[in-house]
Amino acid sequence: MIGKWLDIGPVTQIEPGTARTLPVEGGEEIAVFRTMNGDCYALVNKCPHKQGPLSQGIVHGAVVTCPLHNWNISLMTGEALGDDKGCVPTIPLKVDGGRIFLLREAVLGRQAAPQAA
């Protein structure tokens, strides 16, 4: 039985204020963030501006600053903040029992071609 949620490991693997990456074969790499407060979010690892790897940006509050051109992206909505316009897809995430789960269909739904699952 394949669950609705995909377990990607313990929350302690991500230092607060940083992000880590989750490559998806045949799909878009996902960036999993943990804020200074300890809240977790997941976004496609591509800035809506020039596809910079958001996972490598500086995290402050629930915002990440893209390392390429300093766009500020909301971790909650994926929207660019301030005067910039653009949005990156978010992946539903939950933390349960100290582990991070991503909504399986949202992770796999970003694949180039649908897979039998």
Place this chain on the structure above:
Amino acid sequence: MNAPQNFDRGGRERLVVIGNGMAGCRAVEEVLARDPDRYDITIFGAEPRVNYNRIMLSPVLAGEKQFDDIVINPPEWYAANDITLISGDPVERIDRERQTVVAASGRVEPYDRLIIATGSDPFIIPVPGKDLPGVVTFRDLDDVNKMLAAADAGGDAVVIGGGLLGLEAAHGLSLRGMKVTVVHLMPTLMERQLDEAAGWLLKEELERRGQTILTGADTEAILERNGHVAGVRLKDGRDISADLVVMAVGIRPNTLLAKSAGVEVERGIVVDDHMVTSDPAILAVGECVQHRGTCYGLVAPLWEMCRALADFLCESPTGYSGSVTSTKLKVSGIDLFSAGDFSGSDGSEDIVMRDASRGIYKRVVVRDNRVIGAVLYGDTGEGSWYFDLLKKGEDISDVREALIFGQAFAMGGALADPNAAVAALSDEAEICGCNGVSKGQVVACIEGGAYSLDAVRSTCKASASCGSCTGLVESLLALTLGAEVKSGPKTMCKCTSFTHDDVRRLILEKQLRAIPQVMQELHWTTPDGCASCRPALNYYLLCAWPGEYEDDQKSRFVNERLHANIQKDGTYSVVPRMWGGLTNPKELRAIADAAEKYGARTVKVTGGQRIDLFGIHKEDLPAIWADLNAAGMVSGHAYGKALRTVKTCVGSEWCRFGTQDSTGLGVKIEHATWGSWMPHKFKIAVSGCPRNCAEATIKDFGIICVDSGYELHVGGNGGIHLRGTDLLCKVETEEQAMEMCGAFIQLYREEAHYLERTAPWIERVGIESVRQRLADAEEVRKLAARFRLSQKYSQHDPWAERAGGKRADLHAHIAQVRPLQMEPAE
């Protein structure tokens, strides 16, 4: 209604309550208040005593209260209300078929309505040694008695868990004379209730009181000696000795009875808005329930649940719709309040006020003109007002500007405008507490020509010290000058009203040693800064406290965190150091091999006389560094606000015009200066004669060798704004040139703003001032010595550390998803 049973109790319905705790008794009280004669009531309690206020166990532990003080209902209450209390005989089974409960003694009690109020159990982390004598939880009076007995014997205590309960236990044990260490898994104490800033203040205060607080500390095992607990081992290898270990990592709903009776249970016992479970005859209330997906561990929701439950049982159902909770820590002398959502959600704005001199941090989170969360530390007087606004969802747009100052200020009608409030102050009112400046003096100073904040600061000193009155002074400027206010000095970023110079000066004056400390003491208006101020503060602290400050990697720009340059496609470029631009066949071979092995798509000779490998993936960085290290090469810091290269020409060794050994000097200088972090990138060059083949006059520090010695040039830049160097001075020996180089770098490191190259820095302060400072031999000696000291701690090859496995998390993926081979995750 349910079928009557074969026990007659005068026609009254039988209400049985499992749990003599706060929820069970409160539910009964609420029922009695509505209809005292309706039910024949029996309460089962597992503890052999009357009902007491569990949240007051902390003051009992701390010695501030006795057990008698916290009893809610004495034995007389049960008698007066004709309640049968069966204590010390816990219920073991619910028979839903027969509508009876069966106790441990075999006693059978029938019910028409049953209330489950079994509360919650402490969560025990499954580590070796968890069952040793001397390991206790903090849940009931027995636990408190065990802790008191241990405290009488003295010694060391470890509290696992830095949440509300853990900190209260630690406080009590500390007051009882034990040496207490708190071990907390998360980086911030009480992270569910506090943000990083307030958590930091709390940690400071507890440490000041003598507790040891270890955050980010994961317990591996509880250690044993002679059959008793002896200590705690952390996953990082540290051992902490302990005669008592308190586990206070959390609670979980106690659902055992309900579950075995077949009542629907998820995380808690599932109830509807009237606290009725999946069995209509059975209700549940308190910490054991799950209502609309939420389990509560605080006392306030319990009162609301009990009201809804009693309304339903007395046939005037109202319904419970969930609670918004707030938290206060019951540790004397520490005022702390939090409520609602303060995670900084989408579209929300933070209003932050900090007053370092009084140790106050206030943060109110607003969305769509409504308060959605608040964190208060040091002054919680307004907590109830903010909580009220939050619960009512009131529109606060009218009082928004003054919201953070509190109710009296914000609701003062016409005074809601902060300028108006300031206008209403008397002339004698003190504006600046640090320098004792009154409103009248500030106004006189402004009228005397100080038309900007900076001017006010330099004339009457108001707002020139801690800066907490900056807002007031700005209001006075606006009031006095109307629209003519000149904008003040440029602040570091939008998170602060201080300038770069202020921040650097205050870090030294106030001995600030950590980023959260700077943010608190200097009244940052955001909880954890932004992408501009975090790297700047990290650098300023690193420069101020060499060897002592621990670099905060998460405040570093990606290039400095990954020790490589990010490129537009998200890959990295790698530049090994070539001292003075020299290389050899062995290094070139290693570079060629690495380029092939790691698929460098472009190999480019840089302007700084070295070789750049492009297209390397983040995950491959430690491996390519290991290969380059093996050939003797180290990081070139081509990615850093740091010493980049020392460019040289071949000099007197080969060149027919060369006057000195420019290459050799360049190599020496690079060995002396590599690894140093700077406000911005820093380039050096050494030319062997005035033909200047190494282009030394567009570098940050350039040396031009002449027959009689060395000309030292500073402040050149070949970037957007081409700037030739200024001549600093001329020296006779290599040693003097190197000493002056170190002194100049240190002056720049200590006085320039973050992200300010030497060229704009010198334009700002004037070359004359730099020359004057460095004309003083004593000053040069001191600066150079400080530079050498800081270099002692910075000349470690970051590549070698990473290749050796340090911070592997920065390079590795957290996991990988390969859909075709995926294992079920649950």
